[in-house]
Amino acid sequence: MTNPRELKARYPYQFAFEPIDMGVTRGWFHLFSRLCAEIDEALGEDKRGFHWIQLKEKLGSARMYFRLTEGVREREPELAQRLSSLAFAAEDASATVCAACGRPGRIDRRAGYMLALCDKHHEARQAGTRGSVWFEEDES
């Protein structure tokens, strides 16, 4: 899978309600794609009650918010905890992955903005030549 559109086709139940934002950058897409697969596996046979509500960038790294409905949280608290841990791990990982290209990166607070980028993309951003880290509309 190379873009959100393909991911939605693979795990349609996770996107049964259109998220508020589909704010996954190109560089972070592999983290999110892996997270969707991990969640799919953790849910097992019964996929009911899970869907993404918001995916965005905040303070330089990714935030991936989901909702559990149909009493999943009450019925299976350990599962709910596991899903939260998986999402936190992916969010943490995004702080050290370039949002533009997916190579190792870092958040440089001295740069006057916050976004995890590799050295090459930090330089490009300073020079104003970085280009967008987001997917085009027809890919999302």
Ligand SMILES: [Zn+2]
């Ligand atoms: Zn980069």
